[in-house]
Amino acid sequence: MKTLRRALPAFVVGAVLLATWQGWVTTFDIPPFLVPSPLLVLKTLVNDWPVLGGALLVTLKVTFLSLLCAVVLGVAVAFAFVQSRWIESAFFPYAVLLQVTPIVAIAPLIIIWVQSPTLSLVICATIVAIFPVIANTTLGLRSVNPGLANLFRMHRASRWQTLIRLRVPSALPYFFGGLRIASGLALIGAVVAEFVAGTGGTGTGLAYQILQAGYQLNIPRMFAALALIAATGVLLFLLMGALSRWALGGWHESVLRPGEGSG
């Protein structure tokens, strides 16, 4: 109920925008191959579902696989970084390098090198998504309350106990912040990489559908595929938010409602 009420303003804005769009297209008789009306896009979405639904599944698969890879590899790298400053200063610049290299520039190479189209897309999207996981988790594992660290020292906690009972819980809020960014990036990476791959004739995801629809001037289908990508992004964001609320179980400021913060 509360969630519904909080989401209401966003829905109202969306409805007003869509209605304005619809009114504009019908009033000025804009041809559908320039700008299709929202209702036409919806109709296309339903009619073309056999094609678009399959494409959505492919894009979702690549997105989730690459998000999984980014989380597993990113967390592993972060754990390695906090083991020693030396490892971090030796390898962190390369993590940054990975982050700042445009994926469209390296995707063609990866697509040539890796035979399996799905795998090559997953690699590209993982490269795009991994940096926030590495950076945030590393920061989190280091952000331990010094008083608690002293307490653990006084009770002669082992390295393992300190990691599991202190460092990991301290890192969770940071990790989930990184995860939220990474989930959006994984989707972007999956779509962008497929755009590059699509020109090479592989892939059947949403980006490929957009490309094809563009060649055929099937603008309503292009919009329908775009809407699916946008909806996926929003759902991913909400999903990660729910996951973070569940995991932080009402102890961390980020998941508390205003006015309920710690005193």
Next chain:
Amino acid sequence: MSVVEIRAAEKTYSNGVRALLPVDLTVGAGEFVTLLGPSGCGKSTLLNMVAGLLAPSAGSVRVADGQRVSFVFQEATLMPWARVADNVRLPLDLTGVGGEAASQRVNEALRLVGLEKFAQARPRELSGGMQMRASIARSLVTEPSLLLMDEPFGALDEITRNRLDDELLRLRRERNLTVLFVTHSIHEAVYLSDRVIVMAVRPGRVVDEIAVVPSVARSDAFRVSTEFAAIAKRLQDALLAASSHADEALA
């Protein structure tokens, strides 16, 4: 037999701050010694050195072998993700005490500080004073023999504070605890201690040592007795003398 032996221990922090000039202090078994002084005189620094969390820049700090040491920090320092009972249980978990025995000790410690109803609460749901009491419960759960307390009751209201003062003295008697206690409060120092170490600031140092009559029973009557007032006066004079010296030095 001494439990803590501090020999000419001093501390200069890495940023050059002389937090503490050389200190000599011996705390005997079962003794209750209080460090009293203004903010910044190095009380926490000295306590941290005794706890082994901070190395002295020169001199030595020794704790007798076989002592079980517990530390109540100046801040509550609870794990925000863990429930109160789990916070209190932490030292037992770390040292491998488990099962029914651990639960029993946790419950007992919580009852002692009056938090048994909040065992399942999160720290953020407690007031500052309640968080501090949870932290005290955590320090008692290991049944320590040497208790280091850094202004543990500073955040509490007077009634609770007086009650916990009495609880602490009872505990000390029952378990023959050695206590090294830090406070700003002259009255608390007189009520609790066998001996008060008076400290001064800029630079942090020990300036005086005053024994408190041990023979008088601690009770509400003691708080308003003439002996109490006399010792409090002596402590206040010692603090004032130290601060006026500092002012002269500054002028």
